[in-house]
Amino acid sequence: MFDKSHCEECKTVACMMKCQWINFESIDAAKKEVAKLINEDEDCRILKDCMLCFSCDEYCPYNSHPFDKINELQEKYNSQNISPGLVQIAIDQFKAKREFVPRPIDPEKPILDKCAFPKMNAKEMKGPMFDDLQSVGGLHYFCQLLYQHVAKPSIIKERVPVILENFIKTGVNKDTEVICWHDECYGLYTSYCQRNNIEVPFKPVHIFEYVYNYLKDHESDIKKLNLKAAYQRNCSNRYVPETDKVLDDICELIGVERVARKYDRENGLCCANPFASRGHKKLARKTQNDNVQDMVDYGAEVCIFNCPACKDTLEKKVTTKGMKSYFISDLARLALGEKLEY
Incomplete structure (x- = not known):
């Protein structure tokens, strides 16, 4: 609040x-x-x-x-003058449709929270880094912070208690480590809930922290990538800026130089995905073009994402400019010798 x-x-x-x-x-x-x-x-x-x-x-x-x-x-x-129809589409799109049937987990072992992306990011959640993790995912676990982008925070307050109850039904306890696939989940559970006096029934773990610890456990297997990377810092990371240092630590471990570009860190740019639906098509295009060109200008060979929506929005523009796009976990897997089929 x-x-x-x-x-x-x-x-x-x-x-x-x-x-x-x-x-x-x-x-x-x-x-x-x-x-x-x-x-x-x-x-x-x-x-x-x-x-x-x-x-x-x-x-x-x-x-x-x-x-x-x-x-x-x-x-x-309704200050943003967003079309009620578009807002309703967003509300309906990410509402859980089926009855929730919990899949019991072992609360003593870490859980990967795939949020709404078990299908969209299926290939990125495979390999030795993730295969041994139990997981939850789907719209019954969707973190809901998306609705801040369409000025509908009431939906978040309405749905978050249900999501937390779903976690409880799976068997988590206050010491169960839940690894959050992206910043919106982690931002919800470590910032939004706290400032709205909502108790979180488990221990959230940022994906960066998990990846870093996994790399440290397998440090002897790391082969430096020697790449220059631009980081697309997403909006929800504003709630948890302390995680940015962990990304730097990962990059150092795997031999990735995070280029010191204009639109990074505190000056990071929104991917502008929601702009067009709010009537700002020209600004969306300019923001995205300026952002990607900034990556090019500072010599980036790859772009690191931590938000599935940012990646989906900017990936084509990034690859058109000759860069490759990855989640940081992808780069960590490459550094450990894994061959990615994408």
Whole structure:
């Protein structure tokens, strides 16, 4: 939940002054709009001009989660003017259709949470790194943070308790390690739930942490890849920026240079997948082209993704420019001598 207690004393208004999408003439101008946000003023320009990329949550030095308030009011006032039909399609598309039948697991062993991607990313979840893991997946485990991109946070609050109950029904306990396939799951369970006072009944593990530990356990088998890579940092990673250091550690282990490009780390760019559906086709195209060209300009040979949607959105543009696209686990598997059939 949004904590407004530091806003009045804030000198930098970093949440807005660092925004990549909204320009303010001065800190005072930004401060006035933040005041409107706090007062739930429908005329607050932040609500309309925001591109729903979550970045302000990371920019805020007080960890006050301004995007929670922005998103809540965007839904309340329909500030983004999103077609109700498109929103309903998104709501229906990721709603679990069938009755949930739990597949019991051993709570003493780690679980790979495949989220909604057991089919879409099936080939990326194979091999010695993953074959011995028990797993859960499908829409009954879908993490729901997608709905922040269409200004429907109420759907998240409605569905998350059901998802957590599904985990409980499989037999997890507070010490069960659940490896999250992507940042939206990990961001949900380690940030969103905490700030909304929702108890998580297991121990979330970031995929980077799992991959790093697996590599350390098999360090003698690693052959350096000697590649230059651009990282496509996804929106949900804004909730868990501490994981970025682990990616650096993985890259060092496997001989991958993460190029120091313009659109990375705190200045990472949204893949712009949701922009077009909100009426911003030209901005989506420009954002994607600028992002991929930036990878090329800094000499990247491959692009690392951690979000299936980012990969699906940008992969064609990336490969057209002569780069290959991988999840970091793919590169780790290659470094361990595995041959990937994709």
